[in-house]
Amino acid sequence: ExxxxxxxxxxxxxxxxxxxxxxNYSTTSDRLYWYRQDPGKSLESLFxxxxxxxxxxxxxxxxxxxxxxxLSTLHITAAVHDLSATYFCAGNYGxxxxxxxxxxxxxxxxxx
Amino acid sequence: xxxxxxxxxxxxxxxxxxMTLQCAQDMNHEYMSWYRQDPGMGLRLIxxxxxxxxxxxxxxxxxxxxSRSTTEDFPLRLLSAAPSQTSVYFCASSExxxxxxxxxxxxxGEGSRxxxx
Numbered sequence: 001e002x003x004x005x006x007x008x009x010x011x012x013x014x015x016x017x018x019x020x021x022x023x024n025y026s027t028t029s030d031r032l033y034w035y036r037q038d039p040g041k042s043l044e045s046l047f048x049x050x051x052x053x054x055x056x057x058x059x060x061x062x063x064x065x066x067x068x069x070x071l072s073t074l075h076i077t078a079a080v081h082d083l084s085a086t087y088f089c090a091g092n093y094g095x096x097x098x099x100x101x102x103x104x105x106x107x108x109x110x111x112x
Numbered sequence: 113x114x115x116x117x118x119x120x121x122x123x124x125x126x127x128x129x130x131m132t133l134q135c136a137q138d139m140n141h142e143y144m145s146w147y148r149q150d151p152g153m154g155l156r157l158i159x160x161x162x163x164x165x166x167x168x169x170x171x172x173x174x175x176x177x178x179s180r181s182t183t184e185d186f187p188l189r190l191l192s193a194a195p196s197q198t199s200v201y202f203c204a205s206s207e208x209x210x211x212x213x214x215x216x217x218x219x220x221g222e223g224s225r226x227x228x229x
Contacts, residue, residue: 031216042202043155043220050215088154092216099145099170100218104154 002027002093006103013079013110021087021106023072029091032065032072033100037086046087047074079110114138118203118221125193125228133188133224135203143206144186145218148172148199155202161186193228200225 003026013019023032031050035043047056049065049072056063060083062075072089086107090100119134137144145160157170161180175197177189186205190197203221207214 033217042222043218045217045219048215048217090155090218099157099160100216101157101171102147102155104152 002029002091002101004089004091004101004103006087006089006106009104009106011106011108013076013108015080015110015112016078018078019076021074021076021089021108023074023089023103025070025072025091025101027070028067029070029093030067031092032063033090033092034063034072034074035088035090037088037105039085043088076108079108081110081112084108084110116203116205116219116221118201118224120224121222122225123227125190125226127193127195127228129193131190131193133190133201133203133226135186135188135221136184137186137203137205137219138184139205139219140183141205141207141219142183144180145170145204146176146178146186146188147202147204149202149223150199158188158201190226193226195228198226198228 005024007022034046037043047063052067054065060077065072086105088102088105090102093099093101116137142163146158147155149155156172158176159178161167164183167178201224204218206218
């Protein structure tokens, strides 16, 4: 059974600082997904990582996947207030069936 | 572009009442699923479907029923509501991997906030 663990669960950052959110998963998952959720809103897809060594970047966010270590990271560069949100990672469980198992989320607060 | 549409957005029920949360997608996705989101728990899979006429249980299926008569629609039924079912419910869809296309990326509806008194 796939389990997905994120840390930290809460993160308070100052604007301009860098930080990394970690996502560990327990069994083989060849795909890893990152989502963003603003308070009271739905989940928005950020990154889809499809293979070992995959790296994707969008603005101040960069995600990577190491399937051998069963680890994905979401790196935040020079944080700004607009990045304040909850970030979820999810692994694929059930092969081709498409079931995603989510971590508990990391609530990020960026303060001036 | 409508994407995934959920109704209602808000609902209050009394214990023991039944209701149906509606979900429709217009992307011709074969895979659809229902999640519930509770504080500190992330999202937990309730039921899913890989195509019309095919449904299966997820992690937390008890107290819920689903059907998939068309590709577009995937309603979630609460048979006899309990306070423990107070939650935010998200419907999501994606292309499956089986066709050799698609990334499995889930597209979510806006959510349905349910309170059971």
